[in-house]
Amino acid sequence: xxxxxxxxxxxxxxxxxxxxxxxxxxxxxxxxxxxxxxxxxxxxxxxxxxxxxxxxxxxxxxxxxxxxxxxxxxxxxxxxxxxxxxxxxxxxxxxxxxxxxxxxxxxxxxxxxxxxxxxxxxxxxxxxxxxxxxxxxxxxxxxxxxxxxxxxxxxxxxxxxxxxxxxxxxxxxxxxxxxxxxxxxxxxxxxxxxxxxxxxxxxxxxxxxxxxxxxxxxxxxxxxxxxxxxxxxxxxxxxxxxxxxxxxxxxxxxxxxxxxxxxxxxxxxxxxxxxxxxxxxxxxxxxxxxxxxxxxxxxxxxxxxxxxxxxxxxxxxxxxxxxxxxxxxxxxxxxxxxxxxxxxxxxx
Amino acid sequence: xxxxxxxxxxxxxxxxxxxxxxxxxxxxxxxxxxxxxxxxxxxxxxxxxxxxxxxxxxxxxxxxxxxxxxxxxxxxxxxxxxxxxxxxxxxxxxxxxxxxxxxxxxxxxxxxxxxxxxxxxxxxxxxxxxxxxxxxxxxxxxxxxxxxxxxxxxxxxxxxxxxxxxxxxxxxxxxxxxxxxxxxxxxxxxxxxxxxxxxxxxxxxxxxxxxxxxxxxxxxxxxxxxxxxxxxxxxxxxxxxxxxxxxxxxxxxxxxxxxxxxxxxxxxxxxxxxxxxxxxxxxxxxxxxxxxxxxxxxxxxxxxxxxxxxxxxxxxxxxxxxxxxxxxxxxxxxxxxxx
Numbered sequence: 115x116x117x118x119x120x121x122x123x124x125x126x127x128x129x130x131x132x133x134x135x136x137x138x139x140x141x142x143x144x145x146x147x148x149x150x151x152x153x154x155x156x157x158x159x160x161x162x163x164x165x166x167x168x169x170x171x172x173x174x175x176x177x178x179x180x181x182x183x184x185x186x187x188x189x190x191x192x193x194x195x196x197x198x199x200x201x202x203x204x205x206x207x208x209x210x211x212x213x214x215x216x217x218x219x220x221x222x223x224x225x226x227x228x229x230x231x232x233x234x235x236x237x238x239x240x241x242x243x244x245x246x247x248x249x250x251x252x253x254x255x256x257x258x259x260x261x262x263x264x265x266x267x268x269x270x271x272x273x274x275x276x277x278x279x280x281x282x283x284x285x286x287x288x289x290x291x292x293x294x295x296x297x298x299x300x301x302x303x304x305x306x307x308x309x310x311x312x313x314x315x316x317x318x319x320x321x322x323x324x325x326x327x328x329x330x331x332x333x334x335x336x337x338x339x340x341x342x343x344x345x346x347x348x349x350x351x352x353x354x355x356x357x358x359x360x361x362x363x364x365x366x367x368x369x370x371x372x373x374x375x376x377x378x379x380x381x382x383x384x385x386x387x388x389x390x391x392x393x394x395x396x397x398x399x400x401x402x403x404x405x406x407x408x409x410x411x412x413x414x415x416x417x418x419x420x421x422x423x424x425x426x427x428x429x430x431x432x433x434x435x436x437x438x439x440x441x442x443x444x445x446x447x448x449x450x451x452x453x454x455x456x457x458x459x460x461x462x
Numbered sequence: 463x464x465x466x467x468x469x470x471x472x473x474x475x476x477x478x479x480x481x482x483x484x485x486x487x488x489x490x491x492x493x494x495x496x497x498x499x500x501x502x503x504x505x506x507x508x509x510x511x512x513x514x515x516x517x518x519x520x521x522x523x524x525x526x527x528x529x530x531x532x533x534x535x536x537x538x539x540x541x542x543x544x545x546x547x548x549x550x551x552x553x554x555x556x557x558x559x560x561x562x563x564x565x566x567x568x569x570x571x572x573x574x575x576x577x578x579x580x581x582x583x584x585x586x587x588x589x590x591x592x593x594x595x596x597x598x599x600x601x602x603x604x605x606x607x608x609x610x611x612x613x614x615x616x617x618x619x620x621x622x623x624x625x626x627x628x629x630x631x632x633x634x635x636x637x638x639x640x641x642x643x644x645x646x647x648x649x650x651x652x653x654x655x656x657x658x659x660x661x662x663x664x665x666x667x668x669x670x671x672x673x674x675x676x677x678x679x680x681x682x683x684x685x686x687x688x689x690x691x692x693x694x695x696x697x698x699x700x701x702x703x704x705x706x707x708x709x710x711x712x713x714x715x716x717x718x719x720x721x722x723x724x725x726x727x728x729x730x731x732x733x734x735x736x737x738x739x740x741x742x743x744x745x746x747x748x749x750x751x752x753x754x755x756x757x758x759x760x761x762x763x764x765x766x767x768x769x770x771x772x773x774x775x776x777x778x779x780x781x782x783x784x785x786x787x788x789x790x791x792x793x794x795x796x797x798x799x800x801x
Contacts, residue, residue, distance in 0.1 A: 277599055
């Protein structure tokens with residue numbers, strides 16, 4: 115077990131050992147400095163996204179473009195927060211840095227559940243017509259089903275990361291197959307009516323549910339605030355955490371539920387993006403070299419914001435929609451993932 | 463006699479199901495009708511049903527044999543055209559053919575996709591051989607990611623040349639458009655499978671490792687090279703006609719090996735027939751679920767195959783090396799995987 119853990123991913127403790135020379139306060143300061151730099155970068159990206167190619171001379175044009183761009187940027191910020199935070203929390207909970215919830219197929223599960231809800235209720239029902247109601251039903255189902263499936267999976271594999279990953283990738287293609295089967299079985303008229311909500315993407319963001327998503331996010335974060343504060347202790351390992359007085363199983367359960375819901379929100383807004391979480395969570399860990407989760411989470415979220423908004427600026431203005439952002443993320447993310455696997459190989 | 467019982471049962475089932483499948487469809491084709499020489503029924507049978515059946519059989523046989531060969535050569539039970547980047551490279555090849563030779567025939571597309579499939583598989587195998595993975599599960603994991611990256615590149619090129627829609631027919635396999643005159647390239651599978659059968663013992667030896675095969679006087683690199691190329695060519699010729707069908711190459715050889723062990727010559731025939739049977743059954747499901755319409759078979763195979771794969775992994779986790787035997791792997795590797 116010890117051996118396979120060493121192969122499959124390094125605990126954050128190892129990072130610390132490498133950087134022994136820095137004192138704690140110096141490290142604290144350097145990570146705060148890093149966070150400030152990131153914050154500035156995020157603001158710059160937001161400003162650039164909002165104001166590139168906007169005509170300031172005519173207020174009518176100005177407000178028109180703002181009306182188009184502001185919902186999009188809010189959606190991207192929400193997605194970055196959800197994916198960044200969820201991936202980081204998930205990695206800490208299962209104590210491995212090459213696993214993210216999206217790689218385990220949580221986002222395809224959400225797409226599947228949404229399709230099933232639409233399929234079962236039909237497009238004429240209240241559930242399908244009121245987008246917020248269907249969203250709420252989706253989230254409820256997702257919370258129940260995902261917790262069941264994944265906790266079973268973790269228990270069955272005894273937290274062996276490679277097996278979890280392999281089963282996760284297979285599950286995500288399983289969910290995908292069922293979803294496309296249902297879409298094909300669906301009445302073409304219904305499919306047409308629901309096309310936008312069924313397949314969200316960065317070019318077709320599902321901006322109708324922004325307000326609901328924001329409220330939900332705040333509520334989840336508020337409910338889980340105590341569990342999030344325990345993350346630093348959780349990463350010490352199960353025995354240590356219990357020793358220090360943490361109700362380990364309950365905390366893990368609640369955190370996983372939060373992760374599931376956050377992923378659902380992100381998927382509902384922009385559709386599945388598998389590798390983003392992997393990239394930003396690992397970037398955050400590399401940049402900060404700390405394991406204070408309050409800092410790591412902020413960094414991961416801000417990396418996500420820069421990646422998404424910066425990426426979208428490039429897609430919209432530089433290459434003019436020649437590359438979809440999701441394709442770009444898949445290719446770089448896949449290569450990055452392979453590199454992570456191999457690098458850990460060498461370390462072992 | 464007992465030795466061949468499974469083989470005989472499989473052959474009998476395949477024949478029975480094949481005959482049954484000929485008479486399932488929108489247009490009523492009945493045995494008395496065909497025998498009495500009803501022209502319309504005969505036409506349907508010859509133009510659509512029979513080609514479809516042959517394509518199904520070739521696909522089942524080809525994909526499962528390709529999977530078996532790859533598993534033997536790589537010494538890993540989880541390698542297959544799906545988890546070894548072969549399918550995604552073949553798709554990339556088709557796309558390149560479509561873009562650079564717009565008036566390409568199915569033959570030249572097959573050529574391109576074959577070339578790409580061979581290249582992709584070689585690169586992948588060279589890659590996993592250079593890095594000695596200790597855990598069996600790591601190999602397919604790297605393969606899936608490798609495939610994802612190639613798939614991403616394919617998508618990007620398709621998007622750039624506005625070919626996404628054209629590509630989608632090679633992304634989801636289906637037998638819907640199989641008609642006489644459009645599928646014959648799939649027969650390539652037959653000679654390739656025969657070659658695989660001839661070389662079977664060599665593959666077995668290569669599966670035992672470089673040193674061992676050198677000891678027995680087998681040219682390791684040459685046989686590895688031939689074996690992988692055969693598997694890749696089989697995959698490519700199926701993908702050009704049918705589209706990609708995942709999991710068959712993964713599931714079928716493993717299921718057969720549970721009963722028959724790992725000697726490739728002993729299992730090859732069974733694997734081939736079981737593969738044909740599996741695809742036939744999936745195709746029947748795909749045709750009957752929403753009749754008179756039909757689903758692409760890839761979806762049915764994807765659902766059934768992924769469930770079976772997960773069960774396989776969990777079994778392997780539970781029973782260690784016992785449930786699925788690992789030929790040629792060193793003892794420590796088996797223990798490692800069993801943890």
